[in-house]
Amino acid sequence: MNTGLYSFGIILLYLSILLAIAVHGYRSAAVKTVEGFFLAGRGVSALLLPLTMIAALQSTFAFLGGPGMFYIHGIGFIVIVLSQVWVALMVMYFGHRIWLLGNKYGYLTIGDFFADRYESRFLKVVVSLVSILMTVVFLAMQYVGSAHAISGVAQGAVSYSVALLMIAVFSLIYVAVGGAHSVVLTDAIQAVVLLITIVAAAAVALIPTGGLPGLFQKVADLNAKLLARPGAAGLYTDKVWLMQFIVLPFGIWLTPHVWVRSLMAKDEKAIARSALGIPVSQIVIFATSGLFLGLAGQVLLGKIPAPDKVVPLLLVKYTSWWLAAVILAGSIAAGVSTINSMILVIAQMFTQDLMIPMLRRKLTEAENLYLSRLVTVAVVIVSVVIALRPPQSLVQVVIDVAYTGLAQLAPGFLAGLYWRRANRAGTSAGLLAGLAILFYTRIVGVSPLGYPGFLWAFFTNLALTLVVPLFTAPPAKTAVERIHGYLAQIGE
């Protein structure tokens, strides 16, 4: 019996069921406006918003990269939970402000806010380019992770390229058909599938190790360095540990497909619940299940060449083929749901921030919608081309390039939201200097005074954003009143 092919069939069935749900979402929503296509008409409820937030935030990293990090470094990787839990507060406090302004002025993208607050088309373009560049890299990584998971489950019956093509076609249909309505609906199901299957995977791994006491006792005998900082590979030194709390959470929150969920909220209850979805998913996925899976990999598998594959290897070795396929459908769920959200938000920024402003005339709603769907197709093609020649380390690229780059938007964004004196000169100088330092230190590979380039980039950006306005002309009163006057008027 070719179990690989049957396993592939289970994944195909799962994706087809989701497709039917996506089509249903399209029919019931009848998407006729750009706001409907990209933001689900700003009407996502308190039930669906936390689930779509979990699905967007938790990617294939939950099943592949995360347990791989616990496998390499040990329990110290729990720092991801301890540092990122504060993204929940950002969703509540900062996200709520942008939700209020989005409802009032019809913002569709982060670029819209920059353009409005700083009266600068230049900033809108830079912010959108940074967001698109970082998200495309991340999107390609999601395709890589999902295609690897499928070809792994199929045990060679399906090649990486075929699996990649299949995911691309399915994700394209999910998004292009019903836009955010379909994405939110399928996200809700995929979030539940992800949480259930990762717990099931951890249970599979804990049985042969003798439960929690057996697991930790065996790890202590094997390599006690896995059970404390700085970890088996010596990564989590005092300095590195502290740095995880400073810049990265801003990068996570400003990931466009996470941030844009603030604009989708129906009401404040939905925003509060979506914030709660973050710690809930972090606890289930990383603080417990992923940690157990990574450590169990050390005990049960010994040395493996690709730590990212610790979960598929454990499942193939310690459970039946069909259960492995069902559980790994969770990994596909994590990947596809993040892919859908990313495709949508990239197409959104590309059409609304870059393409349409360049056209000399105003598009009708139908033309805009048609253009958005065309760009969606182009986004999928570009990211699949990148994914065909994947970079070596999934985790490294995501953490080093995507999040630290997106964190560069934080100083200008928050100063614009909270400080009347923040102006175009300061934010432009900060953003450009931050990006230049970030890319220069990455490319040259230097860490001045022993601190990584992203810290220098972030704090230079922050300093310029705050200091330059003190020596340059204040922002126009109209722009300040539009943002801060309105927020003050409604008691914010």
Place this chain on the structure above:
Amino acid sequence: MKPVTWWLFVLLFLAAAIPWPWTARPEPYLFGWLPFPLFYWWVLVVLNFIYILWAANEWLRSKRGKAK
């Protein structure tokens, strides 16, 4: 953000962000198997969650109050 919400955040943030010396060695093993750093971090994870739950509730209540 109310002062109490802010100070609780600062306290929990520092409790996690500072690389305390007791997280740099696995001993003592509680119940004979649970390494102390993991026990400490799990306690923080739970406290953080309770805090976020409480802060979200307070935040929502204040927004509803303003709306009325």
